[in-house]
Amino acid sequence: MNKIAVIGAGKWGQALASAFRHKCNVVITSRTKRDIEGFVSLDEALEYENIVMTIPAQAVREWLHKHYGFKNHNILVASKGIEASTGAFLNEIYEEFVPKSNLTYLSGPSFAKEVLLGLPTALVLNSHNRMVATGWSEVFPDFIKTYVSTDVIGAEIGGAYKNVIAIAGGICEGLKLGENARASLISRGLVEMARLGREFGAKEETFLSLSGAGDLFLTASSKLSRNFRVGLGLAEGKTLDEILKELGEVAEGVGTAKALYTISKTNDIYLPIANEVYEILEGKDPMESLKDLLNNRRR
Secondary structure, eight states: OOEEEEEOOSHHHHHHHHHHTTTSEEEEEOSSOOOSTTBOOHHHHTTSSEEEEOOOGGGHHHHHHHHOOOSSOEEEEOOOOBOTTTOOBHHHHHTTTSOGGGEEEEESOOOHHHHHTTOOEEEEEEOSOHHHHHHHHTTSOTTEEEEEESOHHHHHHHHHHHHHHHHHHHHHHHTTOOHHHHHHHHHHHHHHHHHHHHHTTOOGGGGGSIIIIIHHHHHTTOTTSHHHHHHHHHHTTOOHHHHHHHHOSOOHHHHHHHHHHHHHHHHTOOOHHHHHHHHHHTTOOHHHHHHHHHHOOOO
16 A cells, blocks of 8 residues: 555645655545645546545535546545435445445544644544455554554444534533533533444444544544534524635534434434534524523433
């Protein structure tokens, strides 16, 4: 794996390209041409055997339909989310186009800004094919410690759910509810995440690891998180359109909140925080959501 193509040249794609250049030859591409190191056309990128995908979750299916044909690629999926229109997890979408043995999913705490600066972190490579995941682990730079796991669905749920709880964390911060409230919110968010994971056959330990608690603690408590900043804006009374325009980037938690709401209602899974986040995104007053959560006696 000494040659890698990154598809998606946003901040996360550029950060991963920079990281992989420590050990590999790396090219990068996106919808529009960018004046950045290693930029190539999509056709050239797709000739590479090893591909890193950072396309946002809500755009993945359409992109694959329009642009992708399998050529024995090893694909590392580095985006996180659940498709809002169908409730499909990313692994379900990718497996329609790529054999599951050729797919690996990246999870764990990883702000693009810090990866770009070469600051240390630890991540998990999740795949049904442990050999392929191990191959990816060997090309990460020395400042990123990697682990290998076969719990793909657990990693998918952790990576998606934490973005929704991050929106709630931003609301908590914006309403100045205090540190006790933040700790309560994040810990109960972890409970919800694990509850959903059990329904889909994930391993309990995944949610206590980097893929669950690690990523959740980071994203739900920092202004570096786009989803956290969405929550801050909602607490300030801004509309979602205003917030996303100011953000100028994709906030995966917005679409994932809708997906989780649908999954919760369809499968009768108790996800109170995620459901309140969805309702706030739909216009509910955050203070009303707070009251409803505090008055909810169900555990």
